């Protein structure tokens with residue numbers, strides 16, 4: 001149990017599992033008062049119990065963001081993990097899924113920055129696809145790339161509030177389950193044997209980086225790549 005966030009408030013946007021949950025748990029362990037927000041507050045309440053305050057927000061809906069901002073008032077740290085990834089080969093991608101991806105991970109965070117009253121740090125999420133393009137991940141890559149550039153611009157506009165992004169590599173949060181058990185095992189084995197870290201990342205690896213971005217008072221405008229060195233391969 002640490003004290004990095006003693007008397008601090010932290011808003012974490014995302015589902016009550018995966019990376020968002022690890023960030024919530026890390027912030028709680030460091031003494032923060034945590035608000036978890038997502039499209040379904042009841043799901044968050046069921047997932048976290050009384051440990052956190054559950055709130056509703058849809059990051060693609062400005063009225064929803066403004067309503068959250070009014071209910072919260074000033075908040076010290078904000079982290080958004082919200083994502084609606086547009087995976088697929090170019091021939092299968094449609095405008096709607098690309099727009100939804102951008103709306104969730106790029107425009108949404110821009111509107112959060114505009115409407116919330118953030119006093120210390122804002123942490124966004126990018127992802128390894130931006131740094132290592134791969135066939136079938138065009139939509140994910142361009143969304144994450146835009147999140148990186150948004151991070152830099154926001155760090156200037158929101159100064160002295162610090163703005164950073166975390167770019168995870170392959171983390172087993174359930175998002176790879178769509179590959180099926182054998183497909184996922186093969187995919188993970190490939191990364192485990194090829195990346196310089198020789199393993200798949202954990203949600204704790206990512207939460208640790210988020211806490212660093214939230215607390216290091218000289219860090220702003222950067223994307224921390226916590227990806228096992230995957231783009232180097």
Ligand SMILES: NC(=O)c1ccc[n+]([C@@H]2O[C@H](COP(=O)([O-])OP(=O)(O)OC[C@H]3O[C@@H](n4cnc5c(N)ncnc54)[C@H](OP(=O)(O)O)[C@@H]3O)[C@@H](O)[C@H]2O)c1
Nearest residue numbers: 015018019039058059060081082083125127168170171173
């Ligand atoms: N896991 C990985 O391997 C990996 C790799 C690279 C990057 N990342 C990035 O890391 C972040 C967290 O990843 P993750 O795997 O833990 O979770 P994830 O599956 O990407 O979770 C994203 C969650 O965002 C919420 N969301 C979607 N649209 C929203 C909206 N309009 N408003 C509010 N919330 C919305 C959804 O929760 P509800 O369904 O509960 O609403 C969704 O489950 C994401 O940004 C992801 O792109 C992950």
